[in-house]
Amino acid sequence: MHYIPAFLIICVFALSLVKxxxxxxxxxWQIAIIAAFLCIITNQISLKVAFYSINFDVIFFLFGMFCIGVSIEKSGLAKFFTNYTLKYIKNIDSLLLFVILFCAVSSAFLMNDTIAAIVAPIILTFAKTLQVNVKKLLLVSMLAITIGACASPIGSPQNILIVSHMSANPFLLYSKYLVLPTILNLVLLFLYAKFSFEQKTLYPQNKIVKLNDKSLAELSIY
Structure with missing residues (x-):
């Protein structure tokens, strides 16, 4: 019976790829639920152990972050931020540079999960306003978030878990060993993004943007 968990993991990965x-x-999410259910009914893990394995702090944290992300979009803050930033974005290179730096630096200090939830509606607004490929721009932003998180001990939950076992100053250790590789990977990401975008000219839709809900926008910021 010990082969069942390994078999389920292989099935989850395979079905995730096939879709x-x-x-x-x-x-x-359907694959994950079915796999978890099979683990329980085959007695690979008890229902009690499965329940206590759930990290509700993470669930509520992510729920809160997604609420903030939706608030940013619904309040019009994403459009307002995009409109304000357009004056500094003249071409596709400056757009990519801004997105990569903004996402990478933010994720290094505010945790990648948080930034991913908050940045997504902003990136969607950028893509719509500037009429660029939304999938490619989202991919670039998510890669920048992932790479940027590696440069800081608080960039991701995994980093926090690692530094919890360190006696030395984690910020110094991360700065010493991971800042330079992170910068190098961000440069490579910029070059990859630069040559993957066929469109070189931006076509911004210049409009006067106002907040839909000022109170909601302020709440999402705080």
Whole structure:
């Protein structure tokens, strides 16, 4: 029976890659739930242990971050921020440079999960306003968030777990060993993004943007 967890892990990865069997589309959350259910009914893990393995702090944290992300979009703050930033963005290179630096630096100090939830609506607004490929711009932003998080001990939950076992100053250690590789990877990301975008000219839709809900915008910031 010890082979069942390994078999389930392989199935989860395989189905996550395939995502479709015949006419049926399979979502990742469906795969995860089925795998977890099979682990329980095959007695690989008890229901009690499974329940206490759930980290509700992380769940509520992510729920809060997604609420902030939705608030940024619904309040019009994403459009307002985009409109303000447009004066500094003249071409695709400056757009990519801004997105990469903003996402990377933010994720290094505010944790990558937080930034991913908050930045997504802003990136979508950028793509719509500047009429660029939304999928590519989202991919660049998420890669920048992931790379930027590596440069700081508080950039991701995994980093925090690692530094919890360190006796020395974690910020000094991360600065010593990971800042330079992070910068190098961000440069490579910029070059990759630069040559992957066929569009070189931006076509901004210049409009006067006002907040839809000022109170909601202020609440999402605080």
């Amino acid at each position: 479709k069997i015949g006419k049926f589309t399979i979502h990742i």
